[in-house]
Amino acid sequence: MPILKRMSAALILTVGAAMPAMADDPATCGTVHLSDPGWTDITATNGVAAVVLSALGYTPDIATLSVPVGYEALKNGQTDVFLGNWMPAQQKFRDDLDATGDIEELVQNLEGAKFTLAVNKAGADAGVADFADLDAQKDAFEGKIYGIEPGAPANQSIQAMIEADEFGLGDWELVESGEQAMLAQVGRNQDAGTPTVFLAWAPHPMNEAIEITYLSGGDKQFGPDFGGATVHTLARKEWAASCPNAAKLFGQLTFDIGMENVLMGKILDDGMGAQNAAKEWIAANPEAVKPWLDGVTTLEGEPAEDALMAAVAE
Template identity: 80%
Template sequence: MTTLKISTVALLLTATAAPVLADEAATCGTVRYSDPGWTDITATNGVAATLLEGLGYTPEIATLSVPVGYEALKNGDTDLFLGNWMPAQQKFRDDLDAAGTIQELVQNLEGAKFTLAVNAPGAEAGVADFADLDAQKDAFDGKIYGIEPGAPANQSIQAMIDADEFGLGDWTLVESGEQAMLAQVGRNANAGTPTVFLAWAPHPMNEALQITYLSGGDERFGPDYGGATVHTLARTEWVEACPNAAKLFGQLVFDVSMENVLMGKILEDGMDAKEAARGWIADHPEVAATWLEGVTTLDGQPGNDAVMAAVSK
């Protein structure tokens, strides 16, 4: 091939590639995802936002309840969700799968659990299983403390009450946000009041409170104390239009220990989620390298170099 021909081919390739990169930057520069108000998802969303900003993207995080968040994903109002807890959210996942417009990018966490638990006074009252609760109804004031209204776990608790399972038909579900619920549990523990509530790991509550997870809830919460995995979902159209950002999220996986640390910094140290994430990423460059393998900045530069430079400022 002559020098003229080689130069012509190079020019053609450059002319072809540049508009594609420009189009992707214009389409994908803002990445939209949601936060249901759970500290674990706030923490992982903060990690994602820190990485995205280091790569030149703009993260846009909307605070939406679980049902509204799934509708937003289904309707194309958001691009991603990092908090698909399974099997607790199976109903929502089935709806998305039926729509055929969403795909799973990765299982981002394993080793999680999610079921009812009691505080120390509750355990001292002899409650270790769902079946132990009703005999102690008066001590517990007939209340089960849940999280925000509309959450699938609350729906499972309410369904259990409605069906009078374990004799709980005359108990009441108290719905509130995660932090309000845990504040109530802590106050009750200090007052010596037995309390049953929705508990999960990862979460620093497991370090801050004496928690006894209850057996017997397999039908509603699954085996192994509601053993769960967490998944990242994305709109198929977004994945196709934004392969670089999608690659990042397909490689973005966490572990329980990491999330406990980040959540503790948010809840106990008062850090912003991105501030906590920047420190963690700076201290664990080897993990960040696996997340960013083959990922570039929005304008096509090496992604890992850009992120590490950003978190080191």
């Protein structure tokens, strides 16, 4: 090769090596819209997503929306990603979204979850271990089942059970409130020794704070294995196609029960903000985040892992 050609080739290689890989996402992908139904587990995972997105140069925009409104927002293009598709409890909403053809599942982000009715220690001591045991103890339970926010699919399942008089519960009352209000009431009842039946789930630090007995017999309402569930990440197809770098991140962003219990404990018990809890966890578990960032760059095309670890070290 002539000297001039060799020099030119070397110059091209040197310049090319010095230039960062170009990000796949245009500037229009800079803001990522998510929703949070007010559940601490999704608040925690949204916190993780927000920390990673911010470190990579994106701006997370998280709206607090009830489950039905959140699904409508995803369907109507007001949000881009939802980390809280609990299945099979949200099958009805999922079917509605799938029918539009505009939504895709990016990943199953959690397995080993469960979600069904449970009783506190006083309820278990009263002999309640199954849905069918409840009605015989109606007076002790004051005929109340404590649920979460209005419109939640789990509440709908409970209300349908009451209206159908299943297990003799036709004259019971569903008390709807947010997660924190429900757990505060359960805590007060526990301190008073009052039998209480309520929606319970894992992951959640309630499983450490309250002596919980998950009830059998609710397979029809919540699914087998005490409402055994998986959680999925959904995104708008148009967004995922337009923003492949961010979509790749969300397609690799997975969690486990232990991690979420820790994060939720920091939020609920220690009063930490979700993003501060996520930063602390990521800084302490650098190896765990590597799979999330495989093949992902910052919005500017720089290495994602370096940017994230620098951000959580601040």
